[in-house]
Structure formats: C-alpha cells, structure tokens
Amino acid sequence: MAHKICFINQKGGVGKTTTTMQTAAYLTTKKGKKVLMIDMDPQGNLTTCVGVDTEGENTVSELLLNEAKFEDTIKTTPYGDIIPSDSALGYREMEISGKVGRELLLFQALKDKLGAYDYVLIDCPPAINTFTYNVFMVADSVVVVSEVGLFSARGCGKMIDTVRQAVGVYDRDIHIAGILFTKNNHTKLAREIREQVELVSNEYGVKVFETLIGTFPAPVGESQALCKSLFDYAPKHKVTAQYAAAIEEIIEAVAEEE
Numbered sequence: 001m002a003h004k005i006c007f008i009n010q011k012g013g014v015g016k017t018t019t020t021m022q023t024a025a026y027l028t029t030k031k032g033k034k035v036l037m038i039d040m041d042p043q044g045n046l047t048t049c050v051g052v053d054t055e056g057e058n059t060v061s062e063l064l065l066n067e068a069k070f071e072d073t074i075k076t077t078p079y080g081d082i083i084p085s086d087s088a089l090g091y092r093e094m095e096i097s098g099k100v101g102r103e104l105l106l107f108q109a110l111k112d113k114l115g116a117y118d119y120v121l122i123d124c125p126p127a128i129n130t131f132t133y134n135v136f137m138v139a140d141s142v143v144v145v146s147e148v149g150l151f152s153a154r155g156c157g158k159m160i161d162t163v164r165q166a167v168g169v170y171d172r173d174i175h176i177a178g179i180l181f182t183k184n185n186h187t188k189l190a191r192e193i194r195e196q197v198e199l200v201s202n203e204y205g206v207k208v209f210e211t212l213i214g215t216f217p218a219p220v221g222e223s224q225a226l227c228k229s230l231f232d233y234a235p236k237h238k239v240t241a242q243y244a245a246a247i248e249e250i251i252e253a254v255a256e257e258e
C-alpha cells in the first residue's frame, strides 16, 4: 500500500511545494521508490517545478470533475509521476464545490489506482478549503511545513486543530508525522519562535523534526527555475544535506505509523 503524505500549511510561501518536490526527488532518485505527486494547488507551482506544461493537457481539475480518467491525467517526470494542476483548478472551484460528495472527489478518482506506487505526495494550497478536505480524505500522514516566523508558528496550532477535526468528522486515521521548519536563519528571534512552536507541539503531542532547513534562496530558487531537484542541481550544498536529513526523518515517521 502506498504511503500517502500531504504537505500542508494555510500560510503561503513557507516551503510546502519545495519540500514536496525534494521529497519526491529523493525517494525516486536516491531510494528507487515509485512516487506519485499530486498538485492540489491552483497556483500549479509543483507542476511547474517538475517541468510539466499543462497547456491542452488534462489536470487534476478534469480528474476531480470526472472528465478524465486517472491514467489520462498522469504525467511522467524525472522525480516521479504527477497529476498536474493549473489555474483551472481555481476558476472551476465553484463547480467542484457544487458536486455531491465534493470532499470525496479525489478519493474516488484514486480508488484502486495507487497499487503501483510506494509513495503518494500531495502538495496543498495555502488555504483550508474543499481541495484541502479532498486531501484529508486521502492522506494517511500530514507534514506541517512551517517557515520560522511568528505567524507561521501560530498557524501550526490552527493547522493541527483542523487536521484533528477532519479526523473526527471524516472518521479517518490521519497521523500528523511532524512539523518541518524551513527558512531558518538562526537569529535569536528564530530560536524563540522555535521554542514557541515546540510548546505548541508538546501541547498537541506533535513532533518537530530535528532537522531545520536553512534559508538559501540561490540554490533553491535556481534549481526550481531549471526544474531540477537540489540533489541534482546542488548535491554538495548545505541545504541539500539538510533536505536529505529532513526527508529521512519524514520517511521514518511515516514508517512508524504502520
């Protein structure tokens, strides 16, 4: 059975897409795993980062609206397969939200289709909406990605509450694998905020991954512009080693759930 992991935070720009892509690349190229990425964000950043052009192609919108079959939506990339997304997911949101069982659309579209995959990695939009609820109907594990910053820290608690509500309402067994900090810059403020989030995590019983991802705009931005993973673009860089360590922690946390 595929491990289904989603990367969430309702706050934008915290590193969800970057983490989803690096995890896909690491599992595919370093671990020989079969990975399916699902882009559930109308911004389509993950889709762009892995070099998929959606012009004239089926995307997650067609899949959710039952206008395309699973097999006809998949694109192959060096870092695994992907169900791509683009702005159509945004302008068709009302249509999707108007469907009977609107929160079950992704679940139904993936039913009996994931047998070939070891991991399904879902990149979420910076929102809590119908798309996120569709993800909660599918995911077994949640990684909360948080930038080191005051508002992000506060958002973690809210995010954990939302996941727990979904567990109750949908009667699903979703495990919060942990909180991953990105864009750390080791200032005093960052340390204080980390302490604050550790408090939140203790209160909620959620682990904070030990590895912190630092702020390194050049390798991260450049690699994304070239549709390459950090492992391919900057194999010797510090941030690449940090991502490898963080992803190992995620893999372990997810394996422990079994």
Ligand SMILES: Nc1ncnc2c1ncn2[C@@H]1O[C@H](COP(=O)(O)OP(=O)(O)OP(=O)(O)O)[C@@H](O)[C@H]1O
Pocket (backbone or CB within 6 Å): 011, 012, 013, 014, 015, 016, 017, 018, 019, 041, 043, 045, 124, 125, 126, 182, 183, 213, 214, 215, 216, 217, 218, 220, 221, 224, 239
């Ligand atoms: N560790 C890092 N150091 C420096 N820049 C980073 C790092 N991680 C991500 N970035 C940059 O920060 C921006 C936001 O990252 P990313 O798209 O991964 O966040 P996101 O949470 O998916 O955003 P959104 O909520 O808009 O989907 C991007 O320009 C990315 O290149």
Ligand SMILES: [Mg+2]
Pocket (backbone or CB within 6 Å): 016, 017, 018, 041, 045, 046, 123, 124
């Ligand atoms: Mg994103």
